Amino acid sequence: MTNTLEIDGLRLHLPGAARPVLAGIDLTVGARETVALVGESGSGKSLTSRSVLRLLPPGATTEGRVAVQGQDVLTMDAKQLRQLRTHTAAMIFQDPRAAINPLRRIGDFLTESLRLNADTPAQQADERAVRMLDAVGLGERVLRQYPGQLSGGMLQRVMIASALMGDPALILADEPTTALDVTTQAEVVGLLDDLRERFGTGLLFVTHDLGLAAAISDRVYVMYAGRIAETGPAEALFDRPRHPYTAALLRSTPRLDAPQGRLAAIKGQPPSLKEELTGCPFAARCPFATQACAEELPPHRPVPGEPDRLVACHHSDQLADQLAGSAAHD
Amino acid sequence: MTFLRFTLRRLAEMAATLLAASFLIFGAMYLAPGNPASFLLSGRSASPEALKAINDQYHLNDPFWEQYLRWLGQVLHGDFGRSIEYRTPVNTLLAARLPSTLLLVAMALVLVVVLGLALGWIGAVRGGATDSTILVGTTFAVGTPSFVAAVLLQGLFSVKLGWFPSSGSGAGLGSMLWHLTLPALALALYLIGMLARVTRSAMLEVMGHEHVTVTRSRGVPERAVIRRHVFRNTLGTVLTMGGLIVSTLLICTVLVETAFSVNGIGQLLDLSTTTKDFPVVQAISLIIVGIFMLVNFVVDLLLPLVDPRVSLGTRGASA
Numbered sequence: 320m321t322n323t324l325e326i327d328g329l330r331l332h333l334p335g336a337a338r339p340v341l342a343g344i345d346l347t348v349g350a351r352e353t354v355a356l357v358g359e360s361g362s363g364k365s366l367t368s369r370s371v372l373r374l375l376p377p378g379a380t381t382e383g384r385v386a387v388q389g390q391d392v393l394t395m396d397a398k399q400l401r402q403l404r405t406h407t408a409a410m411i412f413q414d415p416r417a418a419i420n421p422l423r424r425i426g427d428f429l430t431e432s433l434r435l436n437a438d439t440p441a442q443q444a445d446e447r448a449v450r451m452l453d454a455v456g457l458g459e460r461v462l463r464q465y466p467g468q469l470s471g472g473m474l475q476r477v478m479i480a481s482a483l484m485g486d487p488a489l490i491l492a493d494e495p496t497t498a499l500d501v502t503t504q505a506e507v508v509g510l511l512d513d514l515r516e517r518f519g520t521g522l523l524f525v526t527h528d529l530g531l532a533a534a535i536s537d538r539v540y541v542m543y544a545g546r547i548a549e550t551g552p553a554e555a556l557f558d559r560p561r562h563p564y565t566a567a568l569l570r571s572t573p574r575l576d577a578p579q580g581r582l583a584a585i586k587g588q589p590p591s592l593k594e595e596l597t598g599c600p601f602a603a604r605c606p607f608a609t610q611a612c613a614e615e616l617p618p619h620r621p622v623p624g625e626p627d628r629l630v631a632c633h634h635s636d637q638l639a640d641q642l643a644g645s646a647a648h649d
Numbered sequence: 650m651t652f653l654r655f656t657l658r659r660l661a662e663m664a665a666t667l668l669a670a671s672f673l674i675f676g677a678m679y680l681a682p683g684n685p686a687s688f689l690l691s692g693r694s695a696s697p698e699a700l701k702a703i704n705d706q707y708h709l710n711d712p713f714w715e716q717y718l719r720w721l722g723q724v725l726h727g728d729f730g731r732s733i734e735y736r737t738p739v740n741t742l743l744a745a746r747l748p749s750t751l752l753l754v755a756m757a758l759v760l761v762v763v764l765g766l767a768l769g770w771i772g773a774v775r776g777g778a779t780d781s782t783i784l785v786g787t788t789f790a791v792g793t794p795s796f797v798a799a800v801l802l803q804g805l806f807s808v809k810l811g812w813f814p815s816s817g818s819g820a821g822l823g824s825m826l827w828h829l830t831l832p833a834l835a836l837a838l839y840l841i842g843m844l845a846r847v848t849r850s851a852m853l854e855v856m857g858h859e860h861v862t863v864t865r866s867r868g869v870p871e872r873a874v875i876r877r878h879v880f881r882n883t884l885g886t887v888l889t890m891g892g893l894i895v896s897t898l899l900i901c902t903v904l905v906e907t908a909f910s911v912n913g914i915g916q917l918l919d920l921s922t923t924t925k926d927f928p929v930v931q932a933i934s935l936i937i938v939g940i941f942m943l944v945n946f947v948v949d950l951l952l953p954l955v956d957p958r959v960s961l962g963t964r965g966a967s968a
């Protein structure tokens with residue numbers, strides 16, 4: 320069976336950048352699977368998830384392959400692309416207040432892509448909108464309301480309902496809770512997880528919140544400076560990080576199950592897009608970096624004894640115990 | 650605020666403004682140098698008796714307040730008095746000249762709305778060389794005063810090419826349309842450039858909004874994205890320009906009608922000002938002020954329909 324999403328060696332160049340913003344991303348989301356993509360601000364999480372819908376910044380050029388349900392997104396024609404966006408993959412955005420046109424009714428927002436692609440009569444689209452609103456816990460009357468009349472949490476529910484309108488195989492959620500308050504965040508994440516189960520979609524969940532990633536996802540990709548630093552099943556990856564960057568991220572994240580200890584911010588800044596990179600992109604900030612790290616780009620290697628795990632670090636095997644220890648005890 | 654309360658409040662405001670405007674206009678005419686009687690009799694040997702007769706007939710020697718209140722009483726009864734120059738009721742004079750002006754302003758308004766919006770839209774959506782060309786064109790249009798535009802259009806299309814008449818307003822609708830094409834263009838040119846620029850920059854601004862990207866991400870066809878989200882969201886901005894557009898048309902029509910010898914109300918205002926024909930000047934000025942306020946009132950009524958975040962009586966920014 321084909322994966323719902325398959326990204327192979329995706330490279331993305333932006334005008335004015337000295338190196339590719341995405342430098343060879345490999346990522347898969349299986350059918351009905353939840354996959355988290357984590358990393359610091361600027362690491363390229365949004366660009367990766369937007370590439371899946373070919374929502375690229377002006378002037379961007381791409382190499383590699385992005386396939387949704389086996390269809391290559393980067394090379395399809397405009398009609399296929401509309402079909403993909405309407406029926407196969409849908410994105411949930413960070414700030415629902417900015418993401419929904421304030422001048423049009425919610426009903427219009429929900430049904431517009433189905434109606435305007437001339438494949439669904441208006442009445443049928445309306446009926447589906449009512450069902451999807453019900454699925455996210457909102458009543459029919461919301462259809463006639465304007466975004467300004469709803470709270471942020473309600474609007475994000477509307478956004479989720481709209482993503483489900485075309486019965487997609489894949490949902491991309493780009494930090495869907497960052498703009499919401501804490502209680503609403505939990506509700507929205509819970510809802511998203513339920514609906515993924517109920518409607519049988521795959522979910523790519525972009526976040527910089529490792530706790531959230533661990534709670535919601537089956538597998539996690541850790542991204543740094545346009546590359547995947549490490550990937551694996553959520554539990555294994557957070558218990559036994561194999562990349563110094565993952566360990567550092569964990570140490571900088573508050574954890575409910577380990578309330579003691581101080582949070583350690585990662586020293587230094589991610590490399591700017593203006594500089595070219597040789598070697599490991601994390602080398603400049605890595606406490607374990609050696610000469611080899613600065614000179615040679617570490618390839619993705621399997622972790623001995625752990626299937627489904629890949630890590631891009633020269634010293635990952637030697638550091639295994641040290642990294643696992645530091646992540647657990649701080 | 651309810652519709653009724655809003656309407657009543659605005660009507661009261663408009664009445665008060667008109668009253669103040671009428672007083673100012675009347676006062677300005679009263680203080681301005683020159684006497685209508687002397688214009689009327691210029692060229693003729695005016696006997697003191699004739700002069701006195703005119704002054705008496707038009708009460709020109711009465712104290713200011715008496716003159717003003719008498720005039721105001723008439724106006725409230727719908728009578729703007731008699732023209733000193735033409736010796737006919739101002740109402741008759743206006744009625745005869747109204748069709749040319751109405752048609753001229755309407756033609757110009759259609760040109761402004763259609764061409765202004767279309768050029769702004771095309772510039773914003775196409776970008777590149779098309780956009781640059783439109784920008785240069787609108788810069789030229791905005792920098793050309795309407796009387797200069799009138800002279801240029803006359804020179805090119807009437808004198809040189811002979812496609813359109815250079816003056817007059819014709820009789821019968823067809824002939825009027827033909828006669829008024831060049832004046833309408835001259836009148837509209839500045840506002841076309843202005844509206845195109847406003848539309849273009851408003852559309853570019855909206856295009857940068859996240860909700861436009863979101864709509865694209867849902868597979869909505871690009872034309873629908875532009876029409877239903879980008880252009881739709883600029884309507885508030887365009888509508889708030891309505892008052893400015895109409896008042897500019899009304900003011901510039903004076904210059905354009907004079908330049909093209911269109912016998913409309915604008916030309917009449919120009920003539921009456923030079924001959925100190927008080928009643929006519931006052932009537933036309935008041936009508937212009939009234940129309941301006943009416944347009945703004947209609948704009949305020951329409952804004953909430955275009956932007957649900959604006960409630961009656963509170964103009965807000967639109968996105």
Ligand SMILES: Nc1ncnc2c1ncn2[C@@H]1O[C@H](COP(=O)(O)OP(=O)(O)OP(=O)(O)O)[C@@H](O)[C@H]1O
Pocket residue numbers: 333340358359360361362363364365366367376377527592
């Ligand atoms: N439209 C754009 N034009 C130019 N550069 C861009 C654009 N979008 C993103 N970038 C650059 O690409 C890099 C990756 O951006 P991206 O938005 O994918 O990061 P991110 O991981 O989602 O970060 P965040 O957590 O802040 O959302 C950043 O350095 C950003 O400056």
Ligand SMILES: [Mg+2]
Pocket residue numbers: 364365366493
């Ligand atoms: Mg992002």
